[in-house]
Amino acid sequence: MTNRVRRTMPLLPISIVMQLTELTARQIRYYEEHELISPARTEGNKRMFSLNDVDTLLEIKDHLDQGLNIAGIKKIFDMRNQPKNEMAEPKNLSDAELRKILREELQGTRSYERGGLRQGDLSRFFKGNG
Amino acid sequence: MTNRVRRTMPLLPISIVMQLTELTARQIRYYEEHELISPARTEGNKRMFSLNDVDTLLEIKDHLDQGLNIAGIKKIFDMRNQPKNEMAEPKNLSDAELRKILREELQGTRSYERGGLRQGDLSRFFKGNG
DNA sequence: ACACGATGTTAGGTAATCTGACACAATAAA
DNA sequence: TTTATTGTGTCAGATTACCTAACATCGTGT
Numbered sequence: 652m653t654n655r656v657r658r659t660m661p662l663l664p665i666s667i668v669m670q671l672t673e674l675t676a677r678q679i680r681y682y683e684e685h686e687l688i689s690p691a692r693t694e695g696n697k698r699m700f701s702l703n704d705v706d707t708l709l710e711i712k713d714h715l716d717q718g719l720n721i722a723g724i725k726k727i728f729d730m731r732n733q734p735k736n737e738m739a740e741p742k743n744l745s746d747a748e749l750r751k752i753l754r755e756e757l758q759g760t761r762s763y764e765r766g767g768l769r770q771g772d773l774s775r776f777f778k779g780n781g
Numbered sequence: 782m783t784n785r786v787r788r789t790m791p792l793l794p795i796s797i798v799m800q801l802t803e804l805t806a807r808q809i810r811y812y813e814e815h816e817l818i819s820p821a822r823t824e825g826n827k828r829m830f831s832l833n834d835v836d837t838l839l840e841i842k843d844h845l846d847q848g849l850n851i852a853g854i855k856k857i858f859d860m861r862n863q864p865k866n867e868m869a870e871p872k873n874l875s876d877a878e879l880r881k882i883l884r885e886e887l888q889g890t891r892s893y894e895r896g897g898l899r900q901g902d903l904s905r906f907f908k909g910n911g
Numbered sequence: 912a913c914a915c916g917a918t919g920t921t922a923g924g925t926a927a928t929c930t931g932a933c934a935c936a937a938t939a940a941a
Numbered sequence: 942t943t944t945a946t947t948g949t950g951t952c953a954g955a956t957t958a959c960c961t962a963a964c965a966t967c968g969t970g971t
Contacts, residue, residue: 677918695959696961697959806929826928827927827929
């Protein structure tokens with residue numbers, strides 16, 4: 652059986668992810684709608700999240716806190732998933748678009764006060780022996 | 782915030798635990814009824830399981846496969862949780878009872894063919910980086 | 912002033928889970 | 942052999958947790 656269980660395995664219902672990330676269901680669904688995450692679905696269409704999903708959500712939260720918008724975050728994620736740049740394709744992000752994103756990032760609203768987890772914290776989850 | 786997340790945190794709904802352990806909901810509830818596990822409950826009374834719970838369930842499954850009965854397993858767990866033996870109390874497990882348990886254990890039905898996880902496998906869950 | 916982006920909220924629907932009861936096969940006890 | 946007991950299956954009826962879709966709101970940027 653190739654049934655190795657991993658960080659990508661859909662284990663968590665949205666309620667738990669809400670607690671873990673301190674995001675509302677609305678927010679989480681909205682981010683999915685904009686393809687920042689793609690949680691699995693049960694047969695009955697309920698979202699099930701992996702630990703990677705939770706990590707991604709925490710990262711989204713960080714970026715938003717720093718003034719990025721969804722489009723910018725998406726761009727970042729997309730770049731990360733393009734292993735190398737085969738720059739033959741006509742990149743259809745205009746200069747204006749890019750500048751806008753950068754501008755928003757640079758003027759960073761920087762409102763840092765969070766009770767919950769932070770990006771990377773998930774590695775702590777399952778280490779110790781209780 | 783003392784919000785360290787651990788193996789004891791209730792994260793998993795019963796459906797996922799069923800997949801992970803290859804036990805039926807009936808079995809899982811039955812083991813709870815007999816106090817082998819004590820999963821947390823949501824406000825709405827749904828069971829939520831920790832990784833420790835899953836480990837325990839896998840151990841229960843092993844023991845049952847080896848011919849132990851619920852009472853025996855419970856005894857084992859109880860002993861484990863009694864840090865040291867303060868043998869002043871009148872132990873109310875009769876010799877007969879003890880012998881019965883041992884007998885059952887020794888004649889072990891030993892039907893070993895399992896596709897799923899084994900006790901200890903959970904440590905594999907969240908190590909690697911994808 | 913207006914449009915847009917991110918989120919709140921509500922309504923109506925359904926999947927997942929709950930408890931409790933009864934059935935049953937395999938074992939143990941009488 | 943007959944009669945419990947154990948562990949599990951299954952069903953019914955109730956309730957929770959989740960779903961989508963729509964509209965409301967609040968802040969920011971143009």
